Amino acid sequence: MGEKILLANIDIPGIRGFDVYRANGGYAAVEKALLEMTAAQVSAEINRSGLRGRGGAGFPTGLKWSFLDRKSDKPRYLVCNADESEPGTFKDRYLMHHLPHLLIEGLIISSFTLGVNTCYIYIRGEFKYLVGILENAIREARQHGFLGEHILGTDFSLNIYVHPGAGAYICGEETALLESLEGKRGNPRIKPPFPAFKGLYGCPTVVNNVETLATVGPIVNMGGDVYAKIGRGKSTGTKLISACGNINNPGVYEIEMGLPVEDFIYSPEYCGGIARDKYLKAVIPGGSSVPILPADLILNTAKGEKRLMTYESLAEGDFESGTMLGSGGFIVYDEDACIVRNTWNLTRFYHHESCGQCSPCREGTGWMEKVLYRIEHGQGRMSDIDLLVRVAKNIEGNTICPLGDAAAWPVASAIRHFRHEFEEHVLHPAAVLEKERSLIKFF
Amino acid sequence: MKHSNIINHPQFTREGRPVAFSPNILNKVQSLMNRYPEGGQKSALLPVLHIAQEELGGYLSVDVMDYVAALLGIQPIEVYEVATFYSMFYLDKMGKYVIEVCRTGPCAISGGEQILAHLQDVLEIQPGETTPDGVFTLKEVECLGSCGTGPVMQVNTEYYEKLTPGKVDRLLEELREYANKNKPGDSTWVKKFC
Ligand SMILES: Cc1cc2nc3c(=O)[nH]c(=O)nc-3n(C[C@H](O)[C@H](O)[C@H](O)COP(=O)(O)O)c2cc1C
Ligand code: SF4
Ligand code: FES
Numbered sequence: 001m002g003e004k005i006l007l008a009n010i011d012i013p014g015i016r017g018f019d020v021y022r023a024n025g026g027y028a029a030v031e032k033a034l035l036e037m038t039a040a041q042v043s044a045e046i047n048r049s050g051l052r053g054r055g056g057a058g059f060p061t062g063l064k065w066s067f068l069d070r071k072s073d074k075p076r077y078l079v080c081n082a083d084e085s086e087p088g089t090f091k092d093r094y095l096m097h098h099l100p101h102l103l104i105e106g107l108i109i110s111s112f113t114l115g116v117n118t119c120y121i122y123i124r125g126e127f128k129y130l131v132g133i134l135e136n137a138i139r140e141a142r143q144h145g146f147l148g149e150h151i152l153g154t155d156f157s158l159n160i161y162v163h164p165g166a167g168a169y170i171c172g173e174e175t176a177l178l179e180s181l182e183g184k185r186g187n188p189r190i191k192p193p194f195p196a197f198k199g200l201y202g203c204p205t206v207v208n209n210v211e212t213l214a215t216v217g218p219i220v221n222m223g224g225d226v227y228a229k230i231g232r233g234k235s236t237g238t239k240l241i242s243a244c245g246n247i248n249n250p251g252v253y254e255i256e257m258g259l260p261v262e263d264f265i266y267s268p269e270y271c272g273g274i275a276r277d278k279y280l281k282a283v284i285p286g287g288s289s290v291p292i293l294p295a296d297l298i299l300n301t302a303k304g305e306k307r308l309m310t311y312e313s314l315a316e317g318d319f320e321s322g323t324m325l326g327s328g329g330f331i332v333y334d335e336d337a338c339i340v341r342n343t344w345n346l347t348r349f350y351h352h353e354s355c356g357q358c359s360p361c362r363e364g365t366g367w368m369e370k371v372l373y374r375i376e377h378g379q380g381r382m383s384d385i386d387l388l389v390r391v392a393k394n395i396e397g398n399t400i401c402p403l404g405d406a407a408a409w410p411v412a413s414a415i416r417h418f419r420h421e422f423e424e425h426v427l428h429p430a431a432v433l434e435k436e437r438s439l440i441k442f443f
Numbered sequence: 444m445k446h447s448n449i450i451n452h453p454q455f456t457r458e459g460r461p462v463a464f465s466p467n468i469l470n471k472v473q474s475l476m477n478r479y480p481e482g483g484q485k486s487a488l489l490p491v492l493h494i495a496q497e498e499l500g501g502y503l504s505v506d507v508m509d510y511v512a513a514l515l516g517i518q519p520i521e522v523y524e525v526a527t528f529y530s531m532f533y534l535d536k537m538g539k540y541v542i543e544v545c546r547t548g549p550c551a552i553s554g555g556e557q558i559l560a561h562l563q564d565v566l567e568i569q570p571g572e573t574t575p576d577g578v579f580t581l582k583e584v585e586c587l588g589s590c591g592t593g594p595v596m597q598v599n600t601e602y603y604e605k606l607t608p609g610k611v612d613r614l615l616e617e618l619r620e621y622a623n624k625n626k627p628g629d630s631t632w633v634k635k636f637c
Contacts, residue, residue: 075480084588085585085586085588086586087547087548087549087585087586087590088548088549088586088590089588089590090588090589090590090591092588093588093589118480124588125489125493125529125531126531126587126588126597127588128600129600129601129602159478161478163478163486163489163490164489164490164493165489165529166489166492166493166529166530166531166532167529167530167531167532167584168528168529168530169585169586180489181486182483182485182486183485183486183487183488183489183515183517183521183525184485184521184524184525185524185525185528186528186529201480201482201483242590242591243591244549244553244590244591244593245549245552245553245590246552246553250590250591250592251591252591288547288548288586329590331548331549331590333552337552341551342548342551342552345546345547345548345551346547346548349547349548349585349586352585353585
């Protein structure tokens, strides 16, 4: 049983409400930070903890916070990224649903540390039912003196507001999110300037993921050094992994970083193995934007070492034979899954979600979708496969925001590792289509 | 964070019906605007459009958008830009229940394609269409952030998870009954069946 930090109390009945949460040690971290520590001391603990952003990029949180422009006389903002729309990712929803106060606590401590008095939670519009849960938690925290003016009798004041989006994956990208929060289309901004200098309303802003912020309270409680001892190397602490696809136990799991991928997939404590006793074919371990790996490469690196659930181990081998931890959206494919169909499906997603500002992304995703559609539907040509590789290559790195890369990597990696399947589709379209029809699943 | 009080300029539809929020809703809009700093009132646009869609006919007609623009003190074009960008805003009349089926990868490999096909068969409409009785609109959407309990669909604001064709049939039946009684869908349904 690995260490549980975020989800340790999740099974306590009523933990969603303030009283039970408080009775189980809730808000002690806020008291400790606000009454016994200075902002600089909290920052130092976060630095020492080695916490890295859980939204996808894994950027060190303490370092990100240190970039915030503290010389500006404009107000500063903290924005919580609860847009969670990366296919395969559903951990933030789980966290907010069951432990809203853990997030509120993290927001209070982070705002105190950053010198922020207004904080927005930008939540995807589809999660409307969570808005009520979060607003209720905010109300409770305010009633008990943890929000509002002069929190716990200090000079520190904070308001938190929940702001719904309206259905657009791109608004998870931090600058698109800020545009959207300002009431505009979610078009990512050109960086620099970075949000740390010019963010919301042109003011210094920090954008962090829900899980990142929820981890701040526990770190203050246990101390950065203790947190850093959990996990492995530069992947400190625990990570929420949302597991889905063809496995026995889909769900959200908190793992200690460093757990072997094989244990995560096959242990009854986690995924519980492949559903219906099928074989493992492939995994996308970090949300649909990260490269797909075939079974042998996800279980062991190309060098033959056991692959671990850490930022470093999953990336081992770079694009040749590695992938990324990303957001922790762990998608498992069994032997029956059609990689071509799946790649077409995901490319359609990126095409649909491209904001359309840059031609390589807008046109490239549409082109790839069309070509993949024709391969999947039996009208592909052999030259299409290399065409896809070329288009993906030309999108990568040539766009304003990383959605372009996110659209290119799944295609490039699927062809790199499963080229034979694409060829099979071109050479024997009738046979392939027949096989797919026979595998239609009803549960 | 205080804004001057909002001024209510009702718009009129082509048939001359006024388009305006009730005083209660106007209060809500005002308090939403107060969440954002001076000069940032446009931030309330997405939340207010959600309310407008819910309160003023289930979709954002040009009249409704013009009314929201006047309410927030911004140009109508700024509202049109936003309303056309986000998938949750509807620009045309919708059925009473909008069924949005997730079509993205993880749902697709756990039976989502079959759920969509089943809905098309039973409702006899294609994605994007509304049943002739105006009760159901079928839509395909991208990942709903619920991939572990796929296949998933959203009906208005409710999530329905771990779907099977049988569950879909029972839900449709139930919703049809509600539609006849003119009641909103029952939010306990998920617990009952999932
Ligand atoms: C296309 C795209 C979508 C993204 N979606 C999300 C998201 O839904 N949630 C999230 O927390 N971060 C998302 N990110 C990452 C954010 O831009 C940002 O890096 C993150 O919120 C930073 O928080 P962290 O440092 O705590 O991880 C997305 C990035 C891109 C490029
Ligand atoms: S890469 Fe795509 S999503 Fe990102 S800004 Fe360019 S067009 Fe928009
Ligand atoms: S893929 Fe359907 S909810 Fe994520």
